[in-house]
Amino acid sequence: MTMKVPKSSILILLFVSILTISPKIIIYLWPERFNYSLLIFLAGMTPILLTHMSSLGLRFKNYYFSGLWGLLILINGLMYNDVMDIWVLMLTSFLYYNALRLIFRLVNKEEPIPLQLRYGMTLSFNRNMKRKENKRDVLFSVLSFGFGLVIIMTKILK
DSSP: OOOOOOOHHHHHHHHHHHHHHHHHHHHHHHHSSSSSHHHHHHHHHHHHHHHHHHHHGGGSSSHHHHHHHHHHHHHHHHHHHTTHHHHHHHHHHHHHHHHHHHHHHHHHOOOOOOOOOOSOOOOOOOOOOOOTHHHHHHHHHHHHHHHHHHHHHHHHHH
């Protein structure tokens, strides 16, 4: 557990902050050209996809990063709750990912290494964890990705 937020994490938080605010800015500048609900949906789903489809979850070990991520979710809820309750899905995704990570850590006595989803899934050495990814990490990634898809589909089909 580190005590400060690395610069790369600050850039990710900045990107998500801009993404959260962008629908308000776009609608202010061009109110008649864009579908407001679609913009909010995309701004809310991108962090969910980033959480479940990339190694962003490794950053949730940092308490400050997790706290700022939670703050961004609450800001999203305050800004767009009257239009769409996407922040509930963001919060559910965040809590599920951390609960899954905690269960994995308790069962396997080590942190999971989320796999990057790309054309082929290959196991590689993770320099931060100083270990090679294994089949348990693949299971963790599949469970995480599957739940991320379920979250997105519930909102699309609703």
